[in-house]
Amino acid sequence: MSFDTAAERIDILVVGGGAAGMLAAVAAREAARKLQIPDTDCSIVILERNAAPGAKIRISGGGRCNVTHSGTPGELLAKGFLRREEERFLRHALYAFTGSDLVRMLALQGVQCEARPDGKVFPAAGLAAPDIVQAFGRLIREARISVEASCTVSSVERVGVAFIVKAGERRFDASSLILATGGVSYPSTGSRGDGLLFARRFGHTIVKPSPALAPIITHVKPPGELAGVSLRAVRLIGSAAGKQVSRCGDVLFTHRGLSGPAVLSLSRDIAELFRGAGSCDVFVDLFPGLRPEELQEQLLRESGKNGSRMVRKFLQSCPIAPPDGVSGEAPNGTIPSALVPFIMRLAGLSDDLQWSGLTRDKRTALLETLRRFPAGSVKTLPLDQGEISAGGISLREVNPKTMESRLVPGLYFAGEILDYAGEIGGFNLQAAFSTGWLAGESVAGSRQEDCG
Ligand SMILES: Cc1cc2nc3c(=O)[nH]c(=O)nc-3n(C[C@H](O)[C@H](O)[C@H](O)COP(=O)(O)OP(=O)(O)OC[C@H]3O[C@@H](n4cnc5c(N)ncnc54)[C@H](O)[C@@H]3O)c2cc1C
Incomplete structure (x- = not known):
């Protein structure tokens, strides 16, 4: 192997000190030690642009850091990665380093975690995201990994069998390279x-x-009375050019448009519709748990019961029925009072209308508004404000069993740089940890093959 003498020679070089890069480095050392490769024969270095690794972990989960999701790897894959190709790609990684492995690793560093009833796993009471970052810092020190902080890589090339990595005036020559530079959100x-x-x-x-996992900015801002109003366990629908996508969950009206779990979860699909059609309208089905005829029956029953009761009073106390198996953060909520005047207006009903005055046409209009409340037309979904970004290195060109490039031997990828996007709930950090782990383990294994 011929290396430039002025360069710093590294055996395993990791670019990016996020969740994926840190785990990749730690896994590489652990695997190398298992293979009885002395630490002195296997230098591992992380190059990180920031003054310290783990910036995104620090802000994850609003500073609490939802590190993973409880359940078996199979359950995590099914719940967290809704696109078949991505789920299949991540399978090996999520089995190679599971959520339980992560929780155990953190516990050994004194950071206990606990699962909430919804499956999200957070550090236990009194602990938060900085404790997670510190735990990785200790692991990195124990593994004798060097971290070159404030070191921004500007170019990477392959010369012979070596990777030449430049960062400012510095040059690193590496035998193996792991790119773990993340996505593009929160730059x-x-x-x-x-x-x-x-x-x-x-x-x-x-x-x-x-x-992905991004809020929606609408052309017309929601009226002030609606900003901050949250709809529990509804169905959000994106519709453009005859195509429709939908997701059940909670929706929040903001000052600029829409947010909340269902919006974040559907944002990737909506962004794709929007890009294809140039526009996308968003609707809310307030009764996703009822078939149209069931809702119709409910309205008829109400009007038969008490003709003098005002329709808006009924709407204010009417429970939203979530579909089976789907719950919002507070299932069986009611239609928020602030939304009722808008429903009445959009359905063309006067504010003081009583059930006795609800003609067939008016009932149909009310029914349609309840099933398809227009929540706005998409102006943009800010790429930089998503919790993650979708897109990245095409999965077809990466070996899912090792994370090695199918095009360039010795080059590995890990984390959000890859073209996958998980749901909210700890799935993205787990995917970053797992792909990082698999990449690190594979690099160390390949080095032994080279030496052997
Ligand atoms: C606000 C917010 C909240 C989130 N909350 C959660 C949550 O609670 N649970 C969850 O599962 N996920 C959450 N996520 C997503 C999760 O944090 C990311 O998916 C995950 O951290 C990605 O890890 P990564 O290592 O792949 O990339 P990153 O964490 O982005 O790390 C990449 C690293 O590479 C470095 N880098 C980039 N370019 C260079 C270069 N040229 N030279 C040197 N270094 C470079 C960067 O500085 C960065 O430190 C959240 C994200 C955001 C933005």
Whole structure:
């Protein structure tokens, strides 16, 4: 192997000190030690643009850090990764390093975690995201991994069998390279898509980054009375050019548009519809648990019971029925009072209308408004404000059993740089930890093969 003498020679070089990069480095050391490769024969270095690793972990889960989700790897894959290709790709990684492995690893560092009833796993009371970052810091020190902080990689190339990595005036020559530079959302945390440019130069296909787990900004801002109002366990529908996507969950009206779990979860699909059609209208089905005829029957029953009762009073106390198996954060909520005047207006009903005055046409209009309340027309989904970004290195060009590039031997990828996007609930951090672990383990294994 011929290396430049002025360069710093590294055996395993990791670019990016986020969840994926840190775990990749730790796994590489653990695997190398298992293979009885002395630490002195296997240098492992993380290059990180920020002054310290773990910036995104620090802000995860609002600073509490939802590290993973409880359940078996199979359950995590089914709940967290709704696209078949992504779920299949992540299978090996999530089995190689499971949520339980992560919880055990953190517990050994003194950070206990606990699962909430909804399956989200957080550090136990009194602990938060910085404790997670510190735990990884200790693991990195124990593993004798060097972290070069405030070190921004500007170029990566392959010369012979070595990777030449430049960062300012410094140059590193590495035998194996793991790119773990993250996605492109929240660029202030250091994730700005640099790794995608490096990978493209190696011939990799980059699926264009797009918003995921992002809020929706609508053309017309929701009226002030609605900002902050939350709808529990409804169905959110995105509709454009005859196509429709939907998701059940909670929806929140904001000052600029829409947010909340159902919006974040559906944002990737809506962004795709919006990109294809140039526009996308968003609706809310307030009664996703009832078939249209059942809701019709309920309205008829009400009007038969008490003709002098005002329709709006009924709406204010009417429980929203979530569909089977789907619950919002507070299932069986009612239609918020603030929304009722808008429902009445959109259905063309006067504010003081009584059941006795609800003609067939009016009932039909009310029914349609309840099933398809217009929540706005998409203006944009801010890519930089998503909890993650979708898109990245095409999964077809990466070996899911090792995370090694199918195009460039010795080059590995881990974390959000890859073209997958998980749901909210700890799935994205787990995917970053698991792909990082698998990449690190595989690199160390391949080094032994080289030495052997
Ligand atoms: C506000 C917010 C809240 C979130 N909450 C959760 C949550 O609670 N649970 C959950 O599962 N997920 C959450 N996520 C998503 C999760 O944090 C990410 O998916 C995960 O951290 C990605 O890890 P990564 O290591 O792949 O990338 P990153 O964490 O983005 O790490 C990439 C690292 O590479 C460095 N880097 C980039 N380019 C260079 C370069 N040229 N040279 C050197 N270094 C470079 C960056 O500085 C960065 O430190 C949240 C995300 C956000 C933004």
